[in-house]
Amino acid sequence: MLTPMSTRNRILDAAERLMRTIGLARTTTKEIARAAGCSEAALYKHFSSKEELFVRVLEERLPRLGPLLEEMVAGPGERSVEENLTEIARRAALFYESSFPIAASLYAEPRLLKRHHAALRELGTGPRKPLLALSAYLRAEREAGRVRPGADTDAAAALLLGACAQRAFLHDFPGGERPEQPVEEFAAALARTVLAGIGV
Amino acid sequence: MLTPMSTRNRILDAAERLMRTIGLARTTTKEIARAAGCSEAALYKHFSSKEELFVRVLEERLPRLGPLLEEMVAGPGERSVEENLTEIARRAALFYESSFPIAASLYAEPRLLKRHHAALRELGTGPRKPLLALSAYLRAEREAGRVRPGADTDAAAALLLGACAQRAFLHDFPGGERPEQPVEEFAAALARTVLAGIGV
DNA sequence: CCTGTGTTGGTGAGCATTCACTCACCAGTA
DNA sequence: TACTGGTGAGTGAATGCTCACCAACACAGG
Numbered sequence: 156m157l158t159p160m161s162t163r164n165r166i167l168d169a170a171e172r173l174m175r176t177i178g179l180a181r182t183t184t185k186e187i188a189r190a191a192g193c194s195e196a197a198l199y200k201h202f203s204s205k206e207e208l209f210v211r212v213l214e215e216r217l218p219r220l221g222p223l224l225e226e227m228v229a230g231p232g233e234r235s236v237e238e239n240l241t242e243i244a245r246r247a248a249l250f251y252e253s254s255f256p257i258a259a260s261l262y263a264e265p266r267l268l269k270r271h272h273a274a275l276r277e278l279g280t281g282p283r284k285p286l287l288a289l290s291a292y293l294r295a296e297r298e299a300g301r302v303r304p305g306a307d308t309d310a311a312a313a314l315l316l317g318a319c320a321q322r323a324f325l326h327d328f329p330g331g332e333r334p335e336q337p338v339e340e341f342a343a344a345l346a347r348t349v350l351a352g353i354g355v
Numbered sequence: 356m357l358t359p360m361s362t363r364n365r366i367l368d369a370a371e372r373l374m375r376t377i378g379l380a381r382t383t384t385k386e387i388a389r390a391a392g393c394s395e396a397a398l399y400k401h402f403s404s405k406e407e408l409f410v411r412v413l414e415e416r417l418p419r420l421g422p423l424l425e426e427m428v429a430g431p432g433e434r435s436v437e438e439n440l441t442e443i444a445r446r447a448a449l450f451y452e453s454s455f456p457i458a459a460s461l462y463a464e465p466r467l468l469k470r471h472h473a474a475l476r477e478l479g480t481g482p483r484k485p486l487l488a489l490s491a492y493l494r495a496e497r498e499a500g501r502v503r504p505g506a507d508t509d510a511a512a513a514l515l516l517g518a519c520a521q522r523a524f525l526h527d528f529p530g531g532e533r534p535e536q537p538v539e540e541f542a543a544a545l546a547r548t549v550l551a552g553i554g555v
Numbered sequence: 556c557c558t559g560t561g562t563t564g565g566t567g568a569g570c571a572t573t574c575a576c577t578c579a580c581c582a583g584t585a
Numbered sequence: 586t587a588c589t590g591g592t593g594a595g596t597g598a599a600t601g602c603t604c605a606c607c608a609a610c611a612c613a614g615g
Contacts, residue, residue: 162564179463180380184601194566196603201564205601236554256462262527263379263460272529282528293553306553310518310544318510318517320524327462328482329472344510352552353493353506354436362590384575394592396577401590405575 163201165191170208171216171257179209179260206267213271214278217257220250221284228292236301237346240315243289244342247316251323258282259324286312311349318345363401365391370408371416371457379409379460406467413471414478417457420450421484428492436501437546440515443489444542447516451523458482459524486512511549518545 169190173182184205188195202208223246227239234242261268275281286309293308302308322341325331336344369390373382384405388395402408423446427439434442461468475481486509493508502508522541525531536544 178465181464183599185599195601196567197565199602259459259461260463261459262456263463264381265378265529269529276530281530283525297553301555302553303551303555306551307544307548308553310541310548311553313518313521313541314514314545314549316517317519317521318513320521321513321517324520325483329465329469330476330481341510341513344507345514348507348510348552349514349549350552350554351503351506352548352550352554353502353508353511354550354552355501355503383573385573395575396593397591399576 162191162193162197166193166198166201166208167212167216170212174209174212174257174260179257179263206270209267210270210274213257213261214274217254218250219280220247221280221288223250224285224288224292228288228295236296237350239292240346240349241342243292244315244319244345245338247285247319248322248338248342251320252326255320255323256327259327285316289316315345315349362391362393362397366393366398366401366408367412367416370412374409374412374457374460379457379463406470409467410470410474413457413461414474417454418450419480420447421480421488423450424485424488424492428488428495436496437550439492440546440549441542443492444515444519444545445538447485447519448522448538448542451520452526455520455523456527459527485516489516515545515549 166187170182170187173186173190177186184195184198187208188198191197198205198208202211224243227243227246261271272281289312290308293302293306293311296302297304297306297308319342326335366387370382370387373386373390377386384395384398387408388398391397398405398408402411424443427443427446461471472481489512490508493502493506493511496502497504497506497508519542526535
């Protein structure tokens with residue numbers, strides 16, 4: 156039959172899928188059970204409450220951006236700053252695109268948001284981490300002379316990642332009628348602009 | 356006694372305050388009525404359903420960024436591009452700060468998000484408007500020779516406003532322990548960086 | 556090799572509560 | 586008298602969660 160883990164995993168998958176599609180508010184225990192192909196009571200064999208189930212979904216199913224960034228930063232510095240920034244922006248855009256709808260809906264349920272934050276802190280991570288990591292990377296490049304001496308690395312990091320996050324926000328907003336710019340193009344334009352500036 | 360409008364206004368205010376504090380999910384008709392100092396039944400004298408009440412809150416209580424931007428853009432061009440961008444960033448940051456928690460929580464209830472979007476479209480506005488307006492402003496400055504000829508104004512607009520939006524996201528995330536940078540400073544740093552770039 | 560026993564992971568039925576919403580009714584005023 | 590804006594007391598439906606029960610397996614003792 157099914158392994159002990161598989162039901163738990165099916166529950167987590169179902170919950171995540173529902174949160175993403177019909178929204179956190181309409182993701183009820185009944186719907187989760189139906190989507191996971193088990194009874195409601197089964198949920199409570201694996202999770203102590205609906206809230207704990209959500210926290211586990213956030214912890215075990217949402218991707219992390221920090222590791223990606225650190226990997227980029229620590230990698231062999233063979234590529235140019237612009238290439239690195241483009242790749243970072245590309246990955247950040249994809250990351251936010253996948254995690255934004257769920258992260259945003261947490262604001263509807265502050266208690267859940269608080270628990271999620273506590274769980275993140277436990278893991279030594281959090282939504283401000285990518286900003287700090289990118290800023291640290293840029294500082295390193297600045298000391299290597301590949302970024303202008305007076306450059307404000309915090310501001311640059313906020314600009315680059317903020318643009319990616321906002322893109323996700325708009326991406327999931329209904330009625331995105333106009334054909335959206337491909338991620339690669341978007342990322343490249345951001346990197347280019349943040350490097351060159353727009354001043355005369 | 357109270358004017359005909361005042362109850363309706365008290366209801367809208369109460370609903371908005373609750374959405375902002377305890378979250379969309381826990382903002383029930385009973386809580387709204389209690390906070391507005393009236394009965395639940397009174398809500399239905401003024402709004403046909405809870406969903407319609409929420410839509411009205413969004414429509415009548417949330418600030419608009421577009422007009423602010425247009426006013427800035429159309430104003431007498433006596434100030435430098437950097438001063439203008441700083442002011443735009445400052446206002447955008449404050450705007451997002453005040454509207455983000457509510458806007459984000461809409462993602463928990465896609466049906467409400469959709470209705471909100473329809474209402475916005477009715478008003479000829481929407482979350483993409485500020486991006487377009489800022490980009491248009493930058494294009495105008497480019498043609499006036501105050502912005503570099505090859506500059507990507509779309510990318511620059513995405514960078515500036517994205518950073519402001521993300522700041523609001525983080526602002527409302529629990530556990531903002533570190534003393535946050537003042538808006539003015541933040542806005543000035545963004546404007547400076549987006550103009551000068553960080554490249555060598 | 557059976558057999559008793561405990562554990563694990565599952566079920567269907569239902570319970571208390573909460574929710575959005577309605578209804579009959581009423582006070583003040585035009 | 587008719588209308589507007591208000592109320593208290595519900596109502597049916599939905600929700601999170603529990604409970605008694607059960608099938609399958611692990612496995613130690615006779």
